[in-house]
Amino acid sequence: MDEIDIKIILLLMNNSRLTYREISNYLGLSVNAVYKRVQILIDLRVIEKFAARLKPYAINAIYAFIFGQSNAQHIDKAITELEKHDNTWQIALSSRNYIYIGAMLENIHQLDEYSSFISQTAKIQSPKIGLLSGVHYIAPIPYIVPKSRAMNYDKLDLEIIRSLRNDSRKPITEVADEVNSTSNTIRRRLKRMIEEGIIELSIDFNPEASNDIFSVFQITVNPSVDKNEIAQFLNEKYHPNLFYCWTFSNLPNIILCWVWANNMKELTELVENIKKENIDSIIFDIMYKVYYFDTWKEKILNK
Secondary structure (H helix, E strand, O other): OOHHHHHHHHHHHHOOOOOHHHHHHHHOOOHHHHHHHHHHHHHOOOEEEEEEEEOHHHHOOEEEEEEEEEOOOOHHHHHHHHHHOOOEEEEEEEHHHEEEEEEEEOOHHHHHHHHHHHHHHHOEOOOEEEEEEEEEOOOOOOOOOOOOOOOOOOHHHHHHHHHHOOOOOOOHHHHHHHHOOOHHHHHHHHHHHHHHOOEEEEEEEOHHHOOOEEEEEEEEOOOOOOHHHHHHHHHHHHOOOEEEEEEEOOEEEEEEEEEEEOOHHHHHHHHHHHHOOOOOEEEEEEEEEEEEOOOHHHHHHHO
């Protein structure tokens, strides 16, 4: 893949219903060129699915990220057990036997039980636990956070999300037929849910299908500096190699960055350049497998 492919992936991660025309306008390419690139990413299974979900903020869910070195002898069995838990949303396996686990919690009181479950099941002795507070990326599609905890959605809204759940690019007419409504109503409601941050339109991204290198940078900064400013600076300077940087409310000196490189030489140069920035240290893990699971959040759609 090249930089254009990564930029397309990032756009679709933030709104998987973008038309080929909209993507072409953002990137200065022809519609046909964008179409061909997206189809190749689908054929390679780099894009596994165009997905629609309830945004965590829409139901006051808490996104926790738990990571550490796993001593599990049979990681496949551990993943099978982790998948069974209603809070497990995402698992990324990487070098150093490091495992990164994304969780959706109904409330903060579930954190102790779930982190203990992770420690025992994945055999992580001292996991780091982060509560996501900042998402930094470079793309023209903003990440909408609802302005109010009192979200205004109803049964029809949930039916629309359920219809788009495994194909978020489904035509409006098909959605209207499935939920027994009109195209204008679906179009209007979908627009509102996007603008209010109720629906998440994204892709299931599979780095294993690519010959490129995808990794996670654990960057430590001095607690006295503004980690969000550092995260945004790094993202702007090293985009699109750094395509996401996350900060956490309870980890004052940790930034996690999701990173793309064509080869080990490019990755090594990137690490060395970032070491020269205003950071204390950097450790990186190369990802080789990512899993996505339905959580209690998705089961709301089935009610």
